[in-house]
Amino acid sequence: KQEVTQIPAALSVPEGENLVLNCSFTDSAIYNLQWFRQDPGKGLTSLLLIQSSQREQTSGRLNASLDKSSGRSTLYIAASQPGDSATYLCAVRGFQKLVFGTGTRLLVSP
Amino acid sequence: EADIYQTPRYLVIGTGKKITLECSQTMGHDKMYWYQQDPGMELHLIHYSYGVNSTEKGDLSSESTVSRIRTEHFPLTLESARPSHTSQYLCASSRGGYAEAFFGQGTRLTVV
Numbered sequence A: 001k002q003e004v005t006q007i008p009a010a011l012s013v014p015e016g017e018n019l020v021l022n023c024s025f026t027d028s029a030i031y032n033l034q035w036f037r038q039d040p041g042k043g044l045t046s047l048l049l050i051q052s053s054q055r056e057q058t059s060g061r062l063n064a065s066l067d068k069s070s071g072r073s074t075l076y077i078a079a080s081q082p083g084d085s086a087t088y089l090c091a092v093r094g095f096q097k098l099v100f101g102t103g104t105r106l107l108v109s110p
Numbered sequence B: 001e002a003d004i005y006q007t008p009r010y011l012v013i014g015t016g017k018k019i020t021l022e023c024s025q026t027m028g029h030d031k032m033y034w035y036q037q038d039p040g041m042e043l044h045l046i047h048y049s050y051g052v053n054s055t056e057k058g059d060l061s062s063e064s065t066v067s068r069i070r071t072e073h074f075p076l077t078l079e080s081a082r083p084s085h086t087s088q089y090l091c092a093s094s095r096g097g098y099a100e101a102f103f104g105q106g107t108r109l110t111v112v
Helices: none
Strands: A004-007 A010-014 A019-025 A032-038 A044-051 A056-059 A062-067 A072-077 A086-093 A098-100 A104-109 B004-007 B010-013 B019-025 B031-037 B043-051 B054-057 B076-078 B087-094 B101-103 B107-111
Touching (some): A010 A019, A019 A086, A044 A056, A044 A062, A044 A072, A072 A086, B004 B087, B010 B019
Parallel strands (some): B010 B107
Antiparallel strands (some): A004 A019, A032 A044, A086 A104, B004 B019, B019 B076, B031 B043, B031 B087
């Protein structure tokens, strides 16, 4: 059974810092990995999708990497801003299903 | 921006009532999903659909039922709501089983 772990569970940084969020998964037989952002009480916003054959994806200040063989992905956020404060979730897609981690709660203070 | 909509956003209802949570998408996606999320906890898949007239139960046992009569519509029904059903319900869709998934804004259900 696929298990997804995200470390750290919570992170508090001052504005302007670069930061890294970690995601690990137990079964490397995945089709892709997706990073989401969730604001309190809201749905999920897709940030980046990495296919299993890819090593990384970039969107603006976000860069996600994937090492499928070791079961790891990282989300790098450059020059963090208060508006980045949210919970960040990674999800791995196995056969037809997305399995989610418990998320990293990020707080960026001005 | 994803075109997937859930209604209502918030619902407070008494025990024993029948409720239907609506989910619609305008992207023509064949795959649709329902997830349940308790506050501060991870998302759990409760139902999914490969297409019209196809529905499957997810990993988390749920007393809810779903239907998929039209591609764009995937409602979730609770025949008799209980306080244990209090949670947030999130609907998602994707084109194919392995493409990017898009989520609605969720329905926060409280059963009193």
